[in-house]
Amino acid sequence: MSAFVSISLVYLAIYTLSAWSLNLQYGYAGIINFGWIVFQSIGAYVAATTALGSPTSGGFQTYIFGARLGFPLPLIMGTLAGAALALLLGLIILTRRIRPDFQAIIMLVVAIIAAEVVSTNTALFNGANGLSNVPQPFNGVMHLSYNNYQWFFVAFSFALCIIVYFGLEWICRSSWGRALRAMREDDILASHVGINVQALRIVVFVIGGAIAGFSGALLVEFLGTWSPDAWSFVESFVVFVSVYVGGRANNRGAIIGAFLVPVVFGTMPSFLPEFGYPGLSANLEWLVIAALWLTTFYLRPAGILPEGRFIARRTRAREQAPVMPPIAKQGSVA
Amino acid sequence: MLAPSIDRPSSMTAQPALLAVRDLTVDYGGVRAVGGITLHVGRGEIVGLIGPNGAGKSSALNAISGDVPASGGTVVLNGRDVTRLAAYRRSRLGLGRTFQTAKVFEGLTVYEGLVTAVRGASGASLWQTIIGRGRRLEEEQAGERAWRMLDQAGLDHIADLFGRELSGGQRRFVDLTLALIKEPQMLVLDEPMVGVAPSLVPRLLNQLRSVAAQGTGILIVEHALEVVAALCDRVVVMAAGQVIAQGTYDEIAADTEVRRAYLS
Ligand SMILES: Nc1ncnc2c1ncn2[C@@H]1O[C@H](COP(=O)(O)OP(=O)(O)O)[C@@H](O)[C@H]1O
Numbered sequence: 001m002s003a004f005v006s007i008s009l010v011y012l013a014i015y016t017l018s019a020w021s022l023n024l025q026y027g028y029a030g031i032i033n034f035g036w037i038v039f040q041s042i043g044a045y046v047a048a049t050t051a052l053g054s055p056t057s058g059g060f061q062t063y064i065f066g067a068r069l070g071f072p073l074p075l076i077m078g079t080l081a082g083a084a085l086a087l088l089l090g091l092i093i094l095t096r097r098i099r100p101d102f103q104a105i106i107m108l109v110v111a112i113i114a115a116e117v118v119s120t121n122t123a124l125f126n127g128a129n130g131l132s133n134v135p136q137p138f139n140g141v142m143h144l145s146y147n148n149y150q151w152f153f154v155a156f157s158f159a160l161c162i163i164v165y166f167g168l169e170w171i172c173r174s175s176w177g178r179a180l181r182a183m184r185e186d187d188i189l190a191s192h193v194g195i196n197v198q199a200l201r202i203v204v205f206v207i208g209g210a211i212a213g214f215s216g217a218l219l220v221e222f223l224g225t226w227s228p229d230a231w232s233f234v235e236s237f238v239v240f241v242s243v244y245v246g247g248r249a250n251n252r253g254a255i256i257g258a259f260l261v262p263v264v265f266g267t268m269p270s271f272l273p274e275f276g277y278p279g280l281s282a283n284l285e286w287l288v289i290a291a292l293w294l295t296t297f298y299l300r301p302a303g304i305l306p307e308g309r310f311i312a313r314r315t316r317a318r319e320q321a322p323v324m325p326p327i328a329k330q331g332s333v334a
Numbered sequence: 335m336l337a338p339s340i341d342r343p344s345s346m347t348a349q350p351a352l353l354a355v356r357d358l359t360v361d362y363g364g365v366r367a368v369g370g371i372t373l374h375v376g377r378g379e380i381v382g383l384i385g386p387n388g389a390g391k392s393s394a395l396n397a398i399s400g401d402v403p404a405s406g407g408t409v410v411l412n413g414r415d416v417t418r419l420a421a422y423r424r425s426r427l428g429l430g431r432t433f434q435t436a437k438v439f440e441g442l443t444v445y446e447g448l449v450t451a452v453r454g455a456s457g458a459s460l461w462q463t464i465i466g467r468g469r470r471l472e473e474e475q476a477g478e479r480a481w482r483m484l485d486q487a488g489l490d491h492i493a494d495l496f497g498r499e500l501s502g503g504q505r506r507f508v509d510l511t512l513a514l515i516k517e518p519q520m521l522v523l524d525e526p527m528v529g530v531a532p533s534l535v536p537r538l539l540n541q542l543r544s545v546a547a548q549g550t551g552i553l554i555v556e557h558a559l560e561v562v563a564a565l566c567d568r569v570v571v572m573a574a575g576q577v578i579a580q581g582t583y584d585e586i587a588a589d590t591e592v593r594r595a596y597l598s
């Protein structure tokens with residue numbers, strides 16, 4: 001039972017990071033990234049191969065760029081990999097020439113193709129079997145029992161989430177975050193107030209990709225394994241539904257979405273007694289998630305915690321100043 | 335600082351134009367919407383662009399502002415060829431515009447939209463946001479500027495409304511204010527009076543006049559000829575993608591070709 005709770009809590013942390021990543025790209029900036037899972041996945045693979053060591057040392061798995069880096073380098077490498085992939089794909093796909101709805105479809109196709117390529121090509125990341133035996137951070141040095149290590153990882157991932165949360169809130173509430181929302185609302189109007197919309201899209205896509213890569217790196221360090229089964233393209237939609245249910249452009253809402261959608265409702269069907277054909281109750285997860293999405297649409301279209309309204313306050317200097325027309329030559333021509 | 339006073343006839347030769355459009359063409363696929371027009375706007379000058387529906391006025395404005403690519407010709411702003419520059423670059427060079435269908439940031443409050451417009455490029459720079467040099471101060475100044483614009487129009491009560499909550503007239507006001515708040519040197523307006531209550535039109539005209547009096551050039555597409563007559567120093571008439579007449583309102587009103595274009 002303790003293991004179940006601790007594993008769920010680690011998943012909550014991972015899915016919260018995931019929802020924040022997509023919330024930044026979609027909730028704030030309006031980029032529909034249906035290939036989101038690829039960015040988490042490359043983070044996981046790169047963190048795994050940079051922790052596993054060289055594959056030539058007689059190991060049973062094959063992969064590229066193996067290295068044995070100590071904590072926290074695999075996490076950092078995974079984060080950078082997510083960012084680098086986002087930069088590459090962003091520059092190719094997020095161009096003015098491609099309509100946003102086509103961009104979304106292209107991302108989805110990229111995710112499907114990537115999973116296919118990685119599954120069939122064992123030289124990349126050990127093919128369909130995936131990578132395993134990824135060393136867990138500090139597990140060698142701390143000599144904790146299995147249970148205690150799980151709880152250590154809960155604390156570790158929560159601490160990282162808190163750091164990411166404050167960083168995200170800070171940039172989202174800044175003028176930069178406001179520019180993201182302006183771009184999301186109307187990119188033509190945004191460009192006419194001097195915002196380089198193309199560049200801003202790439203920047204936010206890269207930051208979202210970095211967080212996605214980071215979440216994947218953290219997940220693989222916890223699980224110790226990563227294979228194409230873990231990142232089917234539909235996983236992107238779990239994160240999308242989390243963002244929708246929690247409330248777009250609201251980082252606290254994303255936590256609620258991550259808690260409700262994958263962690264609570266997504267795992268519920270697995271507690272049902274096995275019935276129907278084998279695997280039916282596992283597939284019910286998708287029905288439950290779809291139902292959650294539709295329910296949100298009807299009951300709370302803006303999500304559980306909507307974006308909210310910014311209430312402008314006059315600065316003190318302004319309140320004290322006498323209210324008079326500040327520009328002298330006004331309406332002089334009649 | 336007083337704006338240079340402009341005699342109507344001599345303004346065409348006196349100084350290099352603020353906006354000079356030469357042989358501009360706009361094509362949509364195989365359709366030629368603008369077929370090589372030439373026009374210019376001087377500092378402090380208000381030029382009307384009129385013509386029947388489908389004449390290519392909006393297309394011309396869109397090519398001037400960088401929203402559609404020009405397939406030929408040049409657009410020169412303040413002596414600089416901007417024909418190939420993206421819209422945001424033209425905005426940074428002092429070109430402001432409004433839209434035939436008024437655009438506002440639907441999911442931002444009016445205040446947020448105005449502050450975003452004042453901050454412009456620096457507000458959207460992650461780097462400048464992170465290093466935070468003068469960020470607080472700039473935000474405060476931008477906020478005060480937004481309040482001033484709202485106060486002047488007597489509309490401070492709409493500051494916290496989302497763009498999508500505005501009435502038609504308020505949308506026009508916000509669309510125009512988003513363009514004006516950065517004090518552009520050149521202002522391009524696409525039918526800004528549509529949807530504005532008739533009682534407010536004189537006030538809007540006065541506002542545009544005072545903007546021009548401070549040196550801003552204005553190119554305005556307008557259907558109501560009485561507005562054109564009251565506001566514009568010069569009028570350019572377009573039909574079927576071509577400029578068919580230019581001159582003062584009285585001159586073009588007497589032009590038989592213009593009458594024919596409007597009657598047909
Ligand atoms: N985005 C577009 N795609 C294709 N044709 C267009 C587009 N915009 C305008 N047109 C066509 O170009 C011509 C000029 O349109 P427009 O510039 O809107 O004229 P105006 O503003 O003078 O009414 C019209 O024939 C119109 O149908």
Ligand SMILES: [Mg+2]
Pocket residue numbers: 391392393434
């Ligand atoms: Mg038009």
